[in-house]
Amino acid sequence: MPDGLTLSASLEDGLSFDKNAIDSFDRNAVDGSVRLRSDDRVSLADGRWLTIGVLASTYSVYVWDPAASTRARLRDIAAYPWDPQWVVAAEYRQQDSELVRAVARARSVSPLGEDVSPIPGAFAFTLHGERHRLLAFEPVPGILLVVFRDGTSGTETPSIGRWLILPTPETGPVRLDFNRAMLPHHVFAESFPCPLPPQENHLPLRVEAGERVPLRD
Template sequence: MTTPTDYLASLDAWKLRRLTNLKAPNGWLNIIGRYWLELGSVTVGTATDNDIVLTAGPAHVGTVTEDETGVTFTPADGGAPKRLALSKNKPPQFDVDSLLLEVTTMNGENALRVRDKLSDGPSNFPGIEYFPAEPSWRIVADWVPFEQELTVNTSHNIPTDVVATHKAVFTHEGKTYELIATHGTPAAPQFVIRDLTSKDSTYGACRFVYGEDVTDSTIVLDFNKAINPPCAFTEHAVCPLPPPQNVLPFRIEAGEKRVEMP
């Protein structure tokens, strides 16, 4: 482990990157809508004659068409249709004027998510409050193979099936606990957790922790980097909730606190 001084400096740099990413054009602070798609075509834009009426952007953005094999976007300005390479982990994105659009996929269902790059949301964001940094919350856990199919719920009550391949096993105050990585990959796992601070000082649904320094047998869980999920910043995000195994019966006073959105 690095020295406490180096660790705290690296943590400050991580917090700055975190805030920069939130405020970026593809961050979570400028989303103006999310719309489920169905087979057929829908027009998009701010004009009232569109099927999907936006609050920002051109009067007529274009047409989104879903068929049995995928999704195509046809610009309203007469540009060539664009067949989108759908991906659950990396949704395709494309720009139209001041808008950044993407098509997300969940449980085989697609949705159009729209960001306004001119939104004042990022500039009005008050920032994130953190618990005081505590190096002891950076824990080296055992990284144990653990293959199991799970159904996890989401913030929009959309159950999703996942395959868990590993769990992190660690001790806290003399007791052993296990956290299941429900998302990400074995090399870059994501843990969705909840602890007793959710009752008063952290986001009530969950927080995310990403495993670091993963080896065949160990993984670092840095709870100083426990973050709010996207749904803490916008109603237009769908976030996984923790499986019962990841609801911890103690307080983790580390990482991001609950945000107050303007």
Template sequence: MKNILFLISFFIFSLAFSQETNKFKNAKKFQHKLNKEFSSKEESPLTEEDFANFESLEFYPIDSTYIVTASLTLHKDSKPFKMKTTTDRLPVYRLYATAKFELKGKQHSLEIYQNEKLMLTPEYEDYLFLPFTDLTNGAGSYGGGRYLDLNLPEGKTIEIDFNQAYNPYCAYNSKYSCPVPPKNNHLDIKVQAGVKSFKGH
């Protein structure tokens, strides 16, 4: 009987360890992909001066406590709206869902959006956009907030990994036009995960 209980406990521990390892790998993969993009002359949003000196983006340490499972309230009848950006450009989005989750002992909610144009393209038809601000903005992370890319879930929950939060291109180069996170998407905590603020020339 003791052997059976030991095997069950070992299996549960192994499964949990495997899931934790996969989550860590996903975050590392995200960091590698982002650094590869920024190191490419064709893809990098950096200015010529910053690109010449670029080695790597700076990230917060990967922390699995910043990976949450959120319950979704879908907004199927939401009306398209123009999202404010850092320029006069006003891209059209619709509210896809409100995500509710617990993080650092507090309950939070964030709105998740779909871009009207991208919804019509096969490559991005399942793409979801989650812009947010938190208490690290301007004190560790980019002052204008950060973004998360998500995909349409099959059910009414979604995994949000803040280790994969990244800066808008405006954080690196003023020539870009970037959506400004709506006021509803402010987290009243420090999200010490994902990409840190960029220290250029």
């Protein structure tokens, strides 16, 4: 895979380059050629910006428009009423280092791609009298992402599932609060490369908790 992308422009093009835009927004006008790598950002003269991503060993360029109708018309996020029955005690079972599981992670973009994400462990819990298990991705050190589907997916909530984000547990029981289930980024902009839930994370019940759908004017 090439070590980044090359962007060539002149001052008249009005482009600025933000190195590692997630951590810094120090802008530098582009006059000549710059090397772009994952998480770098290029601001355009019309207010839009570009970000660089890597998927399946291929670089992708995403165009973001803060004035897009899907964003400008967003007024709220519909959610289920908070209910204590959806707060459960769980046990986080971490894999031994040599058994850390790596699985293909499909992303809901066009064309559909796959990459590999580590799954260092899983949450085991009892809900409505039944035992369940949810695998957890580790997108960044110290943070776990549980992507799950349930009986509401595709009707009352997004078909690509919802998210639970938790800090990596150290010891003892963990509280899973499905009232905090959130919509994936892809619901707000299709260019977000969101992971799809693995088959093991399809819950055979309706989780009527957490965020449901965005509300737009």
